[in-house]
Amino acid sequence: MKPIKPHSINELMQRASNIAGLTLGQLASHYQFKTPEHLLQEKGWTGQLIEYALGATAGSKPTPDFEELGIELKTLPIxxxxxxxxxxxxSVTPLLNVTGMTWQQSNVRKKLNHVLWLPILGERxxxxxxxxxxxxxxxxxxxxQDAQLQRDWExxxxxxxxxxxxxxxxxxGDVMQIRPKAANSRIVTDAIGPNGQIIKTLPRGFYLKxxxxxxxxxxQFRL
Known part of the structure; x- marks a missing residue:
């Protein structure tokens, strides 16, 4: 049975606490997810499993994963x-109609305003x-940190x-970079060219270094 969305931050953190110490395989088995042998072709599998288990609601929308709580979920292989x-x-990098965009209104800032980090032992x-x-x-x-992110974004x-x-x-970027984000080089999107014309280029995404x-x-852990 699919978990319902958490109704408070305390409830969300209790769910995160409940899965700490489990393996991804144990969690996947509980929700009848198939565990891949490797993640080369399924890089998003871990995040999708954790989102499901914790009751995230945003899906692919450009809003924090737990919309009503304003919290973004990020798994972090360590x-x-x-x-x-x-x-x-x-988040995906906008490549058109970007004039007048501000850091304060950006999807990046909305997603990084409040994050639930979930470290996962991910050695190859x-x-x-x-x-x-x-x-x-x-x-x-x-x-x-906000100022560093803003500088890189701008x-x-x-x-x-x-x-x-x-x-x-x-x-x-000192702390955040833009990189191509596409399954292969055949996937292209529109962007602004050198003379203001529309060109085709690879989709891009923002990534934290x-x-x-x-x-x-x-x-967090005083490492």
Whole structure:
């Protein structure tokens, strides 16, 4: 039976506490999810399973996963030493009609305003079934972190507005980068070109760098 949405932050955190220590395989079996042998072709499987188990409601909408609570869920694969193993996807990057957009109104800020982080032991030598779910915790960016995110967002969105999307690489941004987000290079979308014309390019997404999520883990667990 599908879990209903949590009606309070306390209820959500109790659910997160209830699954801490379980393996992904145990959780998947409980909800009759099929566990893949590896995640190369199913990168989103872990997040989908956890969203289901905790009663997330947003689906693919550009709103926080727990809409009424204003909380976004982010699973974070970590190493044996507690360090993030990969960047964290935040949201799709808008590539058209971006003039006049502000950080305060952006989907990125809405999603990162209040996050439930769920670390998961995700070393590549552990099959998905045996990966252990850690202790979830709530996080809100400090004023300094918000300013860092805002700087990275504004710098890269300005390049998009100027038709310079193809100059953006993962090297930009101190804490957040823009990277292509597509299953393969045949998937393209519209964007602003160098002379204001519409061009075709790969869809992009905003990703938090591992140095930033590592800092969040250190804050929480005093690593």
């Amino acid at each position: 190493s044996y030493k507690g360090k993030p193993l990969e960047t964290t996807f935040v 030598d552990i099959v998905p079934f045996d990966r252990i779910i850690g202790s979830g915790f709530l996080w809100q960016p400090t004023a300094e 710098e890269q969105m300005e390049l998009i507005a100027l038709g310079r999307v193809d100059e953006i690489s993962g090297h930009l 591992t140095s930033f999520t590592g800092q969040i883990l250190k804050q």
